[in-house]
Amino acid sequence: MKKGHTWLWLLLLALLFVLSLTTGSSRSTPAEIIRALRSPDDPLRYIVLELRLPRTLSALLCGAVLGISGAVFQAVLKNPMADPYVLGISSGGSLGAAIGACLGAVSLTVPALAGGLFASLLILLLSLRHQSQTRLILSGVAINYLCSSLLTLVMLLAHEQYQRIMFWTLGSFSAASYRQTLAVLVLFLASFLPLPFFTNQLDMMLLDTSSALSLGLDIKRFRVVFILLPTLSVSVCVASYGVIGFVGLLAPHIARILVGPKHQKMLPFCGLFGALLLLASDILCRVILPSGEMPVGVITALLGTPLFLLMLHRGRYQYG
């Protein structure tokens, strides 16, 4: 991808940002928004500042977290099909949220966070002694199945909570608040600030074991650290906004198609494309139904998949 194109993507980001602030149950022009912002009593001002702006920021941040985490997981697990949820964050988080809902929790965030972290740590512990990424993924698959079954059981037993839990699992930014966004931002910075120093190691993770080891990479230690770090920020995202799929899987592939697999170049784009994809989906989910909102997780799949297939088809994407 040529250098100039980065600015195009950033421009697209800015456009989507403005679109997000002007879109909701009613469409407004930017001029109307600015006018509303000036008058304290205008309901539109409240809507923009308290509803649309927090959710825009959340969607962008969450998208960046998912995009970058997806790339890190795909490298660490040496698997192009990995996404941030393959090691239990979403299934454990959903189970935590479900149990929390049944126990009468007002906010599902804390129980979801606990569930997600617990499941992830369990999976890591189960495969700690082994060099093999396959072992890790298989443990993840097993725990995911277990948590999903338990989740179904909980939802059957407590069916008054059914649609609340179900909606939570599909993901939504409609209840986004500044406080949540700040928490996600803090964890995002904590988890991802070290990343630029380890892009070479992330590249090395994609090599065969002998090559990586002989190049000086401590595979086991690196894997643990670079699973735990993104797990933290993804868990908070999932706990705050529900399970939003596809972004973590697609953004790294799109980034690779456009800028190549070298993590130094590709990671920022993973964040960028994740943010774009998720914000676009969130805007769509506000307008696609005649009344009310669709969960954003549905839209990410509908939007991202044809996009990805198109790029696969057109590009000379070589992948394994």
Next chain:
Amino acid sequence: MKRYHSPFTIILVFLFCIPLAAQPKAERQPQAPATYTDSRGTVYPLSAVHRLVSLGPTVTETICALGGEDMLVGRTDYCNYPASVADIPSIGGILNPSVEKIIRLKPDLVIASSMVSDDVYRALDKAGVKAISINKESSFEGTFGFIRDVGLVIGKKQEAENLAASMHAQLAAIQERYKNKPNRRVCFVVAFGTYDASATGDTYLDEMITLAGGINVAKDGRNWMFSKEQLLLANPDVIILMGRMNDGKSDAQLLAEWNDTKPYCDMKAEVKIIDGDLIGRQGPRTVQGIGELARLIHGE
């Protein structure tokens, strides 16, 4: 019968109701015994009943309102009105009642709502227990159809007519009372927070709001979907929350949750809570529910 504690349930029920909307009444043939065709198409020959099992709260309330409480030998966990039915043994939930318990009670007739699965009917049929489903369209008029049909099958036809008449009279009184009051703008919110749902124009509650003298701001919505933005822009005078939704929250907790969550806490509307059982059951207390709703909407 339908239970209005979850919008999705209501949607499901609504879908079931559409093909069954035109319900044939019991056929009257001088030679053959009178029969009643239930909402599943089962033809039930009317006969005297002494032992009844109810598979839904609305059925229970209706049977009791028609004076048939002493005939009731079994009810569901959710049947809680009138209070005296607590003494009647329960046969489990609505979706998954215990067929064994029902059989052991040796009922003459089991009356069910639409939420009961086909497996239950099959199992009861195999055990020789008669079970019918009475299910009416989701509307105010449908309520009367329901009461009349229950009255018919339990041999309380006249009592049913009387009850219907008194309910009509009661409604007339309510509408007279609030005739000159200004129409207040209302939104009936059934879920808020992670997920927003309100009584949109295609729901049963919409009709209730209108009968109670309110203007439903969510009338243009469909399928219970009404977003936070829509709610804010609609700016209703009164917001009604559905209390006692079986999720264990008290009214005070519900109100506290509303007042703690943005953007609801910043809304200028008066927030009132109505008993979910009262307004949600399409049965004898429906008009009472409308009255309560009107009282909450108009503030007196």
Next chain:
Amino acid sequence: MDETIRIERLFGGYPGRTIFRDFSLSIAGPGLFTLIGPNGSGKSTFLKFLYRELKPESGKILLLGKDIEKYHREQIARIVSLVPQWGRIEYDFTVRDAVAMAGTGHVEESLAICNLSGKAECSVMSLSGGEFQRTLIARALAQDTPILLFDEPVNNLDIAYQISTLHLVKSLATEQGKLVILVLHDLMMAQKYSDEVLLLDEGRLIAQGTAKEVITKERIEAVYHTPMRWDETNHLLTPVW
């Protein structure tokens, strides 16, 4: 110490399968040392101990006089580099990016030595077998280590690539002064290029010395169970076809 690599009483192998029992040897560089032996004799396994992919059950491995356990992995990568046998790269990194994974600044020189400067921007997935092998060699060179390990580098190459690779490997030992350990199957190549030959069989060091000393008819026939004969014209021990 002039011993670059020293193995003392090594016991070890894979989980459930011990390859080396009380194995000792010492190699003093620089030079081209070929490691030969039948399949399963432990040649590739031996290499894995030298950059700590495998850990010994007991015994010591000393690199440049120091116990390998006392080094950090990054330090070992400055001493030993590997051109692996199965070094596939399944993503379309450019040749330059692949070599740059060595993490040092010697990328351009290494590309030049391996004749890859023209192909530096090509995707590794578009390379021929020989070009890919040279990429792996360039990567190992970029690590700029005194010891280089080559694990059967010419197995799948055509004859031209085989010879050019071996020439390159030899020049690393003679011109660049590196200690190169080359695992080979081909006895002819071993005889032609080695400074020293190490013959392994079933995890034991059978012989170590010059090619002439080690590759004798009796020894090879005993280890490989194949009749051999001395080819007078080429001064090589060859199999009886």
